Amino acid sequence: MKKLVFFIAFALVSTLSAFAQQYKVVTSVESIVPNGLGRSRIINALEDKDYKEFTSIQTEEDNTRNKSKRDEIRVKNFAETKLLNFYNIGGIRFQNIAANDALITSMINDMIAEGWTLEHVISAVESEGGKGDGQGIFITRYIFKKG
Template identity: 75%
Template structure:
């Protein structure tokens, strides 16, 4: 009897977890790697949602109709922007700035976890200086959080 009760309890919890709906939230950090500290670095987090279907069109050989949405309709105007420091200053790479950025990003992650979010994935990429005279570059990281919908 005990074994049957345990199996039923485990099954019930597994079923409840399988039917839970999950929501995701993306937080992006953009850190400038522009020489001489001329770039801008930020943590960005959208406060509104968009339905990608409104801005998607299907391309076929027969019918080449496109979604005529304007870029201004896609833009999100409600978002949080947290200032970060640039990786470089006039003296070169600034390790103190990297440590300061880490502290701010850590604070954001800890706040999200306190709000019930779980850090599910992290992905990053770099677009660095492309050669003589380019002077452009960013280090971008996306933190993907998830939680069960309430």
């Protein structure tokens, strides 16, 4: 009987805690534009958006589009932490990479202190596309979970 009561209590707590989970995405964008001309930042949205408000269903019979304006989708309240660019006029700046690592580590430690858990890290690069392109970013998304 004790095992049954324990199992029911455990199942109830597990179910409630599953619904209490919350996720947050923080993104770092680090410039790989030559000569240090790019901008590098950590971006953290300070407001929530409901994706359903900006989603439309596309079907063959009804090809209506969501009438939402881009201005409604934009997040106007966000924290922007400056990072250093990977390159300067002399090439790769390893000190800049170390400085960015220190700032990103500080942000992660702060989020963990606020009760978040770092759940996933996803990175991508859009690098220079050949002669004359001169564009590129290194983007990393940090997905945190609370609850």
